[in-house]
Amino acid sequence: MKDLGEHPQTTTLSERAYGMVREALRCGVYKPGEKITHRSIASQLGVSVTPVREAITRLVSEKSLSMPAPKTIIAPSLGQSDLEEVTKIRVNLEGWAAELAAENASATFIRELEHLHLVYCMHRRAHDTKAKIEANAKFHFALYAQSKAPRLLAIIDNLWVTIGPTLGLLASRGFEDNDGERFHEAAISALKARNTAAAQAAIVNDILTARLKILQILETE
Known part of the structure; x- marks a missing residue:
């Protein structure tokens, strides 16, 4: 922050x-x-x-x-039905933003995105949950801003205000796999290749994988 x-x-x-x-x-x-x-x-x-x-x-x-x-x-708290609704919206809007970003991304921007990813990885490996969460948000919003679609970005921002506390809970619950790293790297590779479909897939897979982990948490509470 x-x-x-x-x-x-x-x-x-x-x-x-x-x-x-x-x-x-x-x-x-x-x-x-x-x-x-x-x-x-x-x-x-x-x-x-x-x-x-x-x-x-x-x-x-x-x-x-x-x-x-x-x-x-x-602060917002999502039940299962809320999560499903927000996930469907995120898949469509954030996936689209990633597609647009792949069309617009310059070499300079891709280097900046790679730096944000390295910061995220550093915090994840240091087990600094708060910094990792913030670094993840910075990566995603830098990517989405590259869509050059301010209205789309504003809607996505509102969605993250709603789901942010739940994503933060997920990050604090000890899911120490490298899924986030893999999806970030896939998105960066897609931008380098200007592959819009691959960029969309990377972000959609990130969102859907997070959904499954959040469901595991909700089922135990």
Whole structure:
């Protein structure tokens, strides 16, 4: 997750709080169903509770967070039917974004993507779960941004805000295989070859493999 100091000074405190919580959800910082307090966010930002409250209200209205009771703020938690719905949408949209990226990717971008992949691998092998989750998100969104389709990217971003906590839970549960590495490498190879079908397949296989692992977790809870 980006350091808060990186935000421009012109950004309002409410917008900073909104962006911080949204990115934390997307990167799996919060666990599914985890309670989030206004005070904890305000403390991290070093601001009063008022702009944080405004940001949370906005996120609740977008369905990114739920508020079943006053002052009770909860991160998204997916059941099996929710997972199936989100997975089907992700397969179509993220697969399409990967196809478009394969058409647009330059040699310079591919080198940048390879660097992001190396960072992901480094954190995975160091068993740094938090850094691994964030590195994985950076890899995927760099790839999807190369689709040059901002509306598509915005929809995918919203999906990740919803599923991010669940993906974070998956990463923290000890699945230490190298599936993520394999699919990332397959996507990079596809971009080098400008093979749109292979790029789509790499991302779709990544999503579907994650789905199976998440189902294993849901079945035991």
